[in-house]
């Protein structure tokens with residue numbers, strides 16, 4: 001499998017490129033609008049054809065590249081079925097498998113950070129969006145976030161996968177690139193809790209400022225990052 005972890009330093013977002021083989025079809029997870037040209041160059045250089053672009057959830061901190069990539073490459077755009085983005089070409093359901101060439105992504109509904117958060121399992125890797133971060137977890141205080149749902153997604157869904165599963169998050173602010181579920185279960189401070197109530201207590205105390213781009217990014221991302229047409 002061809003696999004690349006790409007980074008947007010402005011929003012500390014990881015974007016993932018996956019493809020079955022050289023010359024084959026490719027998919028991107030969580031592409032950033034400002035990086036679209038770079039993704040397209042890399043895809044060309046690797047002799048790949050982009051056929052799918054996926055967002056794990058409606059991002060609040062950057063504008064998605066989904067719409068632009070679809071415009072440029074005719075790829076399909078995918079989010080989970082709970083997404084409010086009516087611009088996507090397909091909404092994937094919990095438990096289903098999305099296939100691109102030789103790559104199979106099992107769709108896992110993992111709400112809590114937002115109510116439209118999904119994770120994607122590909123063999124021994126799980127792309128967790130902001131549901132599970134390395135030594136952290138996604139905030140739950142906006143976009144219908146819910147710490148109780150997040151606890152359930154973390155403990156009853158992600159941590160039920162094999163412990164050696166590699167964790168590839170949607171963001172990292174310290175430069176960590178990959179972890180495993182075992183490692184996170186043992187060392188992630190957010191996971192050292194015994195109940196959903198205890199998790200909610202931690203999350204409700206965070207009092208984080210809103211992301212700088214939130215007011216722009218959320219409405220833009222509901223339209224796949226494409227500017228809404230101004231009325232004539």
Ligand SMILES: [Fe+2]
Pocket residue numbers: 057058059060113130138
């Ligand atoms: Fe997020």
